[in-house]
Amino acid sequence: MSEVRYLKLSFCVTLLVAAMGIVIGLYSGSAAIAFDGVYSLVDAAMTLLALFVSRLIGLSTQQGGKAAALHARFNQGVWHLEPLVVAFDGMMLIGIAGYAFVNAIMGIAEGGQEVDLVPALTYATLTCMLCFGMFSYGRRLNKRLGSDLVALDVKGWLMSASITAALLVAFVGGLVMRYFGAEQWIPFIDPVVLAVVSLAIIPVPLREVRQAVREILQLTPQELRAHVEAVARKYVQEQGYAGHYAYVAEIGRAVQIELWFVLPPDAPALPMPHWDALRDRIGAEIGGDNDHRWLTIVFTGQREWAQ
Known part of the structure; x- marks a missing residue:
């Protein structure tokens, strides 16, 4: 039923x-x-x-x-x-x-x-x-x-x-x-x-x-925040990024996640398929029900955009 x-x-x-x-x-x-x-x-x-x-x-x-x-x-x-x-x-x-x-x-x-x-x-x-x-x-x-x-x-x-x-x-x-x-x-x-x-x-x-x-009030669920932070730190270390910012909220059965990766100033220009494939990998590791997950993953070279 x-x-x-x-x-x-x-x-x-x-x-x-x-x-x-x-x-x-x-x-x-x-x-x-x-x-x-x-x-x-x-x-x-x-x-x-x-x-x-x-x-x-x-x-x-x-x-x-x-x-x-x-x-x-x-x-x-x-x-x-x-x-x-x-x-x-x-x-x-x-x-x-x-x-x-x-x-x-x-x-x-x-x-x-x-x-x-x-x-x-x-x-x-x-x-x-x-x-x-x-x-x-x-x-x-x-x-x-x-x-x-x-x-x-x-x-x-x-x-x-x-x-x-x-x-x-x-x-x-x-x-x-x-x-x-x-x-x-x-x-x-x-x-x-x-x-x-x-x-x-x-x-x-x-x-x-x-x-x-x-x-x-969209208070941050600490367990989910810790999981997202762990995934983000893994990719910051793996890809050599300058840092990251994570924003997490749980609303009913849905979760909203914004993940910003800050790239170093000398980061090389890469084709869009590279970034899309990286988003897919990160999203898969974060997990959750895709129908009730609002996930945004952004790559930027300017830290003020992520703060």
């Missing part, structure tokens, strides 16, 4: 979970289930946005037709859209979780709320199975795809599965309380589990937002 087809499947299943959560949450009186439904609804919207960006990125690696119009509008590719989507998605989820936590605290202060445990348990069981199933399938698939968008979606399914698993445990605990005659504590189950879940899920999108912001 391709990235686009997986995201379509994920969108449909997420929409189903969202509808179930909102309807059953309102019917059973559970704010935690309603939160789960709203969370899934926002996740579905973000999956749809991720699907759109994924199709654009795929189109940007093609030639002719619609790809030509895309290249004309985005000369340097559309990879920058990927971290933007990831950052926006993460901030939306953090905002929803924060709002849910405040509501949960207010619910506890007001004495909790009654919840119909039977439909709540049914929802938690079915949703937990769906979420863990999508998480397992997406994780296996992304071992082959290596997509940031699929990875984000898989983490979203893990978060949803964790939320519903916590709900399931809490509602089972409610039945146990009812069995042992501790019914006075049952109204507190829903707001307490909502508070715990909303706090627990915030760190996951927070890490995604942090990484996405690093890519948006």
Whole structure:
């Protein structure tokens, strides 16, 4: 299955979970289930946005037709859209979780709320199975795809599965309380589990937002920079150049590399095939996915052009 087809499947299943959560949450009186439904609804919207960006990125690696119009509008590719989507998605989820936590605290202060445990348990069981199933399938698939968008979606399914698993445990605990005659504590189950879940899920999108912001700001990935520098130093020594300058950025699934070699003043004039063959050798040693690599290799005799 391709990235686009997986995201379509994920969108449909997420929409189903969202509808179930909102309807059953309102019917059973559970704010935690309603939160789960709203969370899934926002996740579905973000999956749809991720699907759109994924199709654009795929189109940007093609030639002719619609790809030509895309290249004309985005000369340097559309990879920058990927971290933007990831950052926006993460901030939306953090905002929803924060709002849910405040509501949960207010619910506890007001004495909790009654919840119909039977439909709540049914929802938690079915949703937990769906979420863990999508998480397992997406994780296996992304071992082959290596997509940031699929990875984000898989983490979203893990978060949803964790939320519903916590709900399931809490509602089972409610039945146990009812069995042992501790019914006075049952109204507190829903707001307490909502508070715990909303706090627990915030760190996951927070890490995604942090990484996405690093890519948006084009902070240099040190491991890739070290590799490019090692390749460049090898050719400076081999060819007798005066030095080099390397500029590296990672944006989503793409890497952008500019490599400038400074030639000595007495360097002989060589035919263009020589420079092209040298670029091919350097590019091969740097490696990476050609469809998602923006590599520029320049040879100059003036150091100020490279700085």
